[in-house]
Amino acid sequence: MKLYTYDPAPNPMRLNLFLKYKGIELDTQQVDLGTLEQHGDEYGAINPARTVPALVLDGGELLTEVIGQCVYLEAMNPDKPLMGDTALEKAEVISWDHKIFLQGMAAIADIFRNGHPAFKDRAMPGPLKLPQIPELCERGKLRLAAFWPMIDEQLGKHPWIAGENFSFADIDLYCLVQFAGWIKEGIPEDCSNTQTWYERAKTELGDA
Ligand SMILES: N[C@@H](CCC(=O)N[C@@H](CS)C(=O)NCC(=O)O)C(=O)O
Known part of the structure; x- marks a missing residue:
């Protein structure tokens, strides 16, 4: 699994705090929004939506929405639940x-x-x-x-x-x-x- 993100931006911060709280560490690459790296060919090939964060799963599936990423990661890491219990x-x-x-x-x-x-x-x-x-x-x-x-x-x-x-x-x-x-x-x-x-x-x- 690999995370593409840009730490200073608000949506990456949502996922980062979720990961930190649950103690999940991911292989991570920064995509510099400050230099518009999200609009380059390299990142466009990874995430055509050109937003961060993007999570690429081991099977190659792409999750582009923070809410979907968190639902997935919660299911894989149920300790310290953040998405509700009942x-x-x-x-x-x-x-x-x-x-x-x-x-x-x-x-x-x-x-x-x-x-x-x-x-x-x-x-x-x-x-x-x-x-x-x-x-x-x-x-x-x-x-x-x-x-x-x-x-x-x-x-x-x-x-x-x-x-x-x-x-x-x-x-x-x-x-x-x-x-x-x-x-x-x-x-x-x-x-x-x-x-x-x-x-x-x-x-x-x-x-x-
Ligand atoms: N719908 C996405 C939104 C992701 C998003 O909008 N990320 C911003 C950073 S906070 C982005 O990638 N912006 C790129 C740009 O402005 O070109 C989600 O919920 O995760």
């Missing part, structure tokens, strides 16, 4: 993770990629040349403003985002907080449940 826990972890990715991460990505000059004609990751749409920055800010209270309400009811146990959804929320820093945003001051959750998540991840 049927209901598994459903809650995937559901909260989906909300975090689609409502939070995507909003931040819209703000970042549609506003930063380095992403001119690269408004979405991947091979398509897509123009920036400045209005998406404004829409992203509105979406993010609605995201935090939804998260804070859930963290007022449970210690972790998907319930009683620390999970991959907490890792994704933790990465979202780091990614929010890229657009100079953070957990709002009035989201006190999320503030205290963040300190606990940091300790749980050994990131203190």
